[in-house]
Amino acid sequence: MKKIWWVSFIALITVFIACSGGFKYPETAKLPVTDNYHGTEITDNYRWLEDGAAPEVAAWVAAQEKLTHKMLDHLPQKQWLIDHYNKMLRVDDEGVPRSLPDGDRMFKYTKAADQDKWVYNTKSDCNAAWKVLIDPNAWEETETLAGPVPSRDGNYLAYGVAHGGDENPIYRVMNLETGEHLPDSLLGWKQYVTSWLPDNSGFYYSAKPLAGDVVEGEEYYWPSAYFHELGTPATEDKKVFSHDEVKEYWHNVSISEEGEWEIYSRSLFNVNEVYLKPVGSKEDLIPLATGMDADYSVDIVDNQILIKTDAAAPLFMVYKTDVKKPQRKYWKEFIPQHEKDKLKSINPIGGHIYALYEHNAYSLVRIYDLKGTYLREIELPMIGSASVSGLWSKPDVWVTFKSYTYPETIFRYSIEKDELEEYWRYPTDIQFEDFVTEQVWYPSKDGTQISMFIVRHKDAAKNRKNPVYLTGYGGFNISESPSFSTTYLAWLRAGGMIAAPNLRGGGEYGRVWHEAGMLEKKQNVFDDFIAAAEWLISENYTNSEKIAIVGGSNGGLLVGAFAVQRPELCKAVYCAVPLLDMVNYHTFGLANIWSEEYGSTDDPEQFKYIYAYSPYHHIADGTDYPALLITGSDNDARVDPLHARKMAARLQEANPRGEPIFLLQRKASGHGGGTTISTVIEQRAEVYAFLMDQLGMVPRR
Numbered sequence: 001m002k003k004i005w006w007v008s009f010i011a012l013i014t015v016f017i018a019c020s021g022g023f024k025y026p027e028t029a030k031l032p033v034t035d036n037y038h039g040t041e042i043t044d045n046y047r048w049l050e051d052g053a054a055p056e057v058a059a060w061v062a063a064q065e066k067l068t069h070k071m072l073d074h075l076p077q078k079q080w081l082i083d084h085y086n087k088m089l090r091v092d093d094e095g096v097p098r099s100l101p102d103g104d105r106m107f108k109y110t111k112a113a114d115q116d117k118w119v120y121n122t123k124s125d126c127n128a129a130w131k132v133l134i135d136p137n138a139w140e141e142t143e144t145l146a147g148p149v150p151s152r153d154g155n156y157l158a159y160g161v162a163h164g165g166d167e168n169p170i171y172r173v174m175n176l177e178t179g180e181h182l183p184d185s186l187l188g189w190k191q192y193v194t195s196w197l198p199d200n201s202g203f204y205y206s207a208k209p210l211a212g213d214v215v216e217g218e219e220y221y222w223p224s225a226y227f228h229e230l231g232t233p234a235t236e237d238k239k240v241f242s243h244d245e246v247k248e249y250w251h252n253v254s255i256s257e258e259g260e261w262e263i264y265s266r267s268l269f270n271v272n273e274v275y276l277k278p279v280g281s282k283e284d285l286i287p288l289a290t291g292m293d294a295d296y297s298v299d300i301v302d303n304q305i306l307i308k309t310d311a312a313a314p315l316f317m318v319y320k321t322d323v324k325k326p327q328r329k330y331w332k333e334f335i336p337q338h339e340k341d342k343l344k345s346i347n348p349i350g351g352h353i354y355a356l357y358e359h360n361a362y363s364l365v366r367i368y369d370l371k372g373t374y375l376r377e378i379e380l381p382m383i384g385s386a387s388v389s390g391l392w393s394k395p396d397v398w399v400t401f402k403s404y405t406y407p408e409t410i411f412r413y414s415i416e417k418d419e420l421e422e423y424w425r426y427p428t429d430i431q432f433e434d435f436v437t438e439q440v441w442y443p444s445k446d447g448t449q450i451s452m453f454i455v456r457h458k459d460a461a462k463n464r465k466n467p468v469y470l471t472g473y474g475g476f477n478i479s480e481s482p483s484f485s486t487t488y489l490a491w492l493r494a495g496g497m498i499a500a501p502n503l504r505g506g507g508e509y510g511r512v513w514h515e516a517g518m519l520e521k522k523q524n525v526f527d528d529f530i531a532a533a534e535w536l537i538s539e540n541y542t543n544s545e546k547i548a549i550v551g552g553s554n555g556g557l558l559v560g561a562f563a564v565q566r567p568e569l570c571k572a573v574y575c576a577v578p579l580l581d582m583v584n585y586h587t588f589g590l591a592n593i594w595s596e597e598y599g600s601t602d603d604p605e606q607f608k609y610i611y612a613y614s615p616y617h618h619i620a621d622g623t624d625y626p627a628l629l630i631t632g633s634d635n636d637a638r639v640d641p642l643h644a645r646k647m648a649a650r651l652q653e654a655n656p657r658g659e660p661i662f663l664l665q666r667k668a669s670g671h672g673g674g675t676t677i678s679t680v681i682e683q684r685a686e687v688y689a690f691l692m693d694q695l696g697m698v699p700r701r
Contacts, residue, residue: 023067023070023071023660024067025064025067025652025656025661026060026063026064026067027063028046028060028649028652028653029048029056030045030046030653031045031046031047031048032044032045033045033047037583037601037607037611038604038607040607040611042583042611042617044646045650045653046645046646046649046650049642049645049646049649050588050640050642050645050646052634052640052641052642052645057645060645061645061663061665064648064662064663064664064665065663065664065665067662068629068662068663068664069686071660071662072662072686072689072690073686075689075690075692075693076698077494077688077689077692077693077697077698077699078685078686078689079685080494080699081490081684081685081688081689081692082681082682082685084486084489084490084493085486085490085680085681085684085685086681088428088486088489088490089486089677089680089681090113090114090677091113091426091427091428092110092111092112092113092427093110093111093426094108094109094110094111094410094424095108095109095110095118095410096108096389096398096400096410097396097398098389099390099391099394099396100150100151100152100153100154100391101152101257101258101259101391101393102152102153102154102198102259103152103153103154103155104124104125104126105122105123105124105125105150105153105154105176106122106123106125106126107120107121107122107133107148107150107154108121108130109121110130111677115137115677116137116676116677116678117136117137117144117145117675117676117677118136118145119132119134119135119136119137120132120133120134120135120145120148120159121133122154122176133157133176134148134159139161140163141668141676142163142164142668142675143161143162143163144161144162144163144165144675145159145160145161145162146159146160146161146162146167146169147159147160147169147171147192147193148160149193149194149195149196149203150176150196151196151200151203152196152198152200152255152259153200154176155175155176155177155200156173156174156175156176156196156200156230157173157174157176158171158172158173158174158193158196158203158205159171159172159174160172160191160192160193162675163635164634164635164667164668164669164670164675165633165635165636165637165668165669165670165671165672165673165674165675166635166637166670167190167637167638167670167671168189168190168191168637169190169191169192170185170186170191171185171186171191171193171205172184173230182230182231184228184230184231184232184234185233185234186205186207186226186228186234186237187207187226187234187235187237188207188208188209188210188224188226189207189208189209189210189219190206190207190208190223190637191205191206191207192205192206192207193205194206194225194252194253194254195253195254195255196255197255197279197280198255198259198279200230201229201230202227202228202229202230203227203228203230204225204226204227204228204240204253204254204255204262205225205226205228206223206224206225206226206250206251206252207223207224207226208220208221208222208223208224209222209224218247220589220590221247221248221590221592221593222242222247223249223250223251224239224241224242224251225239225240225241225242225251225252225253225264226238226239226240227240227253240253241253241264241266243266248268248592248593248595248596249266249267249268250265250266250267250268251264251265251266252264252265252267253265255279256299256300257300257301257348257391257392257393258300258301258392258393259279260278260279260300261276261277261278261279261300261323262276262277262278262279262281263275263276263298263300264276264277264285266292268292268593268596269476269477269593269594269596269597270295270477270511270514270596271292271293271294271295272289272292272295272296273287273289273290273291273292273296274288274289274296274298274307275287275288275290276288276298276305276323276326286326287326288305288307288326289307289309289311289328293311294309294310294311294312295309295310295311295316295511296308296309296311297309297345297346299346299348300323301348301370301392302370302392303322303323303324304320304321304322304323304370305320305321305322305323305326306318306319306320306334306346306348306353307319307320307321307331308343308345308346310510310511313337314337314510314511314512315337315338315340315341315342315343315509315510315511316337316342316343316344316510317333317334317335317336317337317343318333318334318335318343318346318355319331319332319333319334320332320333320334320372333372334372335353335355335368335372338357340359341357341358341359341364342357342358342507342508342509342510343355343356343357344356344357344358344363344479344507345388347388347389347390348392349388349389349390349391349392349394349396349397350390350391350392350394350395350396350397350415351369351370351392352367352368352369352370352375352415353367353368353369353370354366354367354378354388354397355367355368356386356387356388358479358481358507358508358509360439360451360508361439361451361453361479361480361481361482361502361508361509362383362384362385362403362481362482363380363384363385363386363401363481364377364380365377365378365380365386365388365399366378367415376418378399378413378418378420379418379420380399380401380420381401381403381406381409381420382403382406382437383403383437383439383482384401384402384403384404384406384481384482385401385402385403385481385482385483386399386400386401387399387400388400388413396412397412397413397414397415398410398411398412398413398423399411399412399413399420402482402483402484403437403482403483403484404435404437404453404455404482404483404484404485404488404498405432405435405436405437405455406432406484407425407426407427407428407432407484408425408426408484409422409424409425409426410422410423410424410425411423426484428489430489430493433458434457434458435455435456435457435458435492436455436456436457436458437453437454437455437482438453438454438456439451439452439453439454440452440454440535442501442531442532442535443531443535444504444524444527444528444531445527445528445530445531446524446527448504448516448524448528450501450502450503450504450528450531450532451501451502451508452499452500452501452502452532452535453480453482453498453499453500453501453502454497454498454499454541455488455492455497455498455499455500456492456497456498457492457495457497460497462539462540462541463540464537464540464541464542464543464546465542465543465546466495466496466497466541466542466546467491467494467495467496467497467542467546467548467692467695467696467697468496468497468498468499468536468541468542468546468547468548469488469491469496469497469498469499469548469550469691470499470500470501470529470532470533470536470547470548470549470550470570471498471499471500471549471550471551471555472500472501472503472528472529472532472551472555472558473503473505473506473551473554473555473558474503474504474505474506474517474525474528474529474554474555474558475505475506475517475518475525475554475555475557475558475597476505476507476514476554476597477506477507477511477514478506478507478554479502479506479507479508480500480501480502480503480506480508481508487684487688490688491688493699494692494697494699495697495699496695496697497541497542499532499536499541501528501529501532503517503525503528503529503558504516504517504521504524504525504528505517505518505522505524505525518597518598519597519598519599519606519609520599520606520609522598522609522610522613523609523612523613525558526558526561526562526565526613529549529558529559529562530562530565530566530569533547533549533562533566533569533570534569537569544568544569544570544571545571545695546571546695546696547569547570547571547572547695548570548571548572548573548574548691548694548695549562549563549570549572549573549574550573550574550576550691551574551575551576551578552576552577552578553576553577553578553579553638553639553671554579554597555576555578556575556576556577556578556579556580556639556643557578557579557580557582557615559573559574559575559578560573560575560578560580560615560616560647561613561615563575563615563625563626563628564615564618564619564625565613565618567623567624567625567626568624570626571626571627571694571695572626572627572628572629572659572690572691572694572695573626573627573628573629574628574629574631574687574688574690574691575628575629575630575631575644575647576630576631576673576687577631577632577633577636577638577639577641577644577671578630578632578639578643578644578647579591579594579639579643580614580615580616580643580644580646580647581614581616581617581642581643581646581647582598582601582610582611582613582614582615582616582617583601583607583610583611583614583616583617584601585598585643586598586600586601586602588640588642589637589638589640590637590638591638591639591640598610615647616643616646616647616650619647619650619651619654620654621653621654621655622654622655623654623655624655624658624659625651625654625655625658625659625661626659627659627660627661627662627690627694628648628651628659628660628661628662629662629663629664629687629690629691630644630647630648630661630662630663630664631644631663631664631665631666631687632644632645632663632664632665632666633665633666633669633670633671633673634665634666634667634668634669635668635669635670636669636670636671637670637671638671639671641665644663644665645663645665648661648662648663659694662690664686666683669683
């Protein structure tokens with residue numbers, strides 16, 4: 001049941017004046033809408049701010065941004081940060097070279113110091129010179145390259161063109177032998193090409209239906225797998241894998257490296273089903289793992305299927321079976337579950353299996369042969385994060401490594417010499433020996449021990465005066481592992497410390513750790529983060545006036561909940577592309593896919609715990625909230641910026657004379673922010689100038 005009072009918009013204008021900051025907030029109407037959720041009535045005064053296309057909303061956002069820029073653009077820290085980012089980001093950069101299963105052609109990304117976007121390069125073989133294949137810097141400013149997929153022999157390339165971070169690439173096909181663009185196009189939107197057939201006759205891709213082809217609003221769902229035959233119109237593309245009842249399921253088809261098997265996957269975030277079929281076969285799919293009750297990933301090498309799963313193994317293990325016997329009863333243990341380390345991935349490369357583990361939230365790489373015999377562990381440079389890439393049929397093993405005080409570096413690994421040979425290192429002249437990384441453990445509210453990385457200058461004293469950048473995520477089985485960040489470096493150079501706890505809900509310690517921070521246990525995540533701030537204060541690293549908390553997306557929900565539940569524990573908040581109205585989050589765009597993680601208020605039992613922590617609904621008038629900068633993005637394909645708008649309006653109402661509450665809705669930006677280096681530099685500089693200013697950090701040039 002709903003009660004709506006639409007009174008004159010102008011008559012209900014409320015003007016908020018923040019005297020302490022010497023500025024006035026824009027005028028904001030209160031137009032109450034009351035909904036009944038399973039017997040609980042909730043009134044929302046800012047429902048009107050949900051409609052981003054409405055002229056009055058656009059005008060309100062423009063007024064908010066005018067105020068925000070007026071206050072932030074002239075902060076002295078901003079120019080220092082711009083100088084820092086220009087020096088750190090405008091460098092010659094590159095990615096890992098990629099080989100193909102058939103033929104000798106290779107590909108890699110590069111970005112020169114004077115370029116704003118990544119360039120896609122190729123060469124005919126390992127001895128040839130690299131040549132530019134696609135340079136998005138010559139395109140429109142907001143256009144970016146997305147998901148290039150070469151054919152297995154490198155004769156063709158399918159690639160997407162996205163706009164302003166919208167995650168909606170439109171694919172084109174190029175003949176690399178002639179340089180000609182073919183007329184081929186694909187169905188639907190959110191197109192992503194996955195695998196070419198070995199004979200180059202076509203490829204598989206996934207896409208969502210266009211608006212008008214399904215019930216209104218459901219164009220954000222029903223991702224299906226299609227096959228496109230080269231040289232035919234998109235109208236002849238065949239839907240090969242989909243579901244008729246569950247709109248949230250994702251569907252994908254890939255081809256095994258040897259080119260003999262098609263691998264079909266139907267998934268949600270943490271569970272999936274896998275089916276097989278010989279390439280070119282007209283027969284039915286062969287079930288490998290069904291039931292949507294666990295996470296499965298599959299590799300096929302030398303006619304052996306390797307299945308990594310957390311079914312009955314919360315830290316993951318690997319089974320092996322012959323391709324002729326895919327049924328569960330034939331599976332045999334290949335790599336057992338480790339007693340304490342989570343198996344993150346297996347990578348069959350150069351005749352060996354490189355198993356990537358997370359040990360206390362940092363990487364270990366262990367090597368096995370195809371019999372399952374453990375050979376050795378790769379000696380990595382320090383505690384950090386690694387990835388391993390390559391092909392089973394090719395000898396090159398690429399190990400990428402980074403840490404808080406170790407620039408991202410690409411190594412070649414020699415199995416014969418057991419050595420890492422540096423291929424490329426991110427260029428910087430920062431003296432990293434001046435900084436140290438330590439891992440500590442602290443108790444959360446319920447006594448659970450939480451690990452946390454602390455990065456600081458080696459001479460930083462426990463004097464309660466250190467400015468702390470406290471960040472976290474705590475959701476979707478995603479790990480907070482050591483990372484190289486130019487933003488972290490800016491904070492460290494300005495005299496601050498970084499604190500990154502491994503919250504429940506993340507993936508650092510396996511399925512049990514993740515499940516301890518999802519659904520009805522989501523409050524554990526907020527408690528873990530709050531306890532991190534309390535521990536830093538109790539251990540004399542800092543005080544509440546020197547803590548800035550930072551989070552984006554699910555991490556935006558995290559810092560939003562922290563700010564509302566324990567506002568006295570921090571001085572400033574950067575809340576980026578957040579979910580904040582958790583009562584209604586699932587009704588916007590594709591957000592219902594996250595009900596697996598959060599639950600849905602459509603369910604009366606789940607409503608109780610979601611409403612209990614929903615940050616937007618627990619803002620209290622007269623509370624002394626910390627300073628907040630809340631950002632959304634116009635082209636965010638995941639989280640609607642309505643959350644940022646409504647939260648800013650409600651906080652400004654709750655304490656108009658308190659700490660500043662600023663809003664920025666980014667233009668030509670997506671969930672990850674801007675798409676060019678110039679935009680990234682500007683956006684980061686204004687955000688961290690705000691935080692530094694609030695904590696009294698004045699970097700010296």
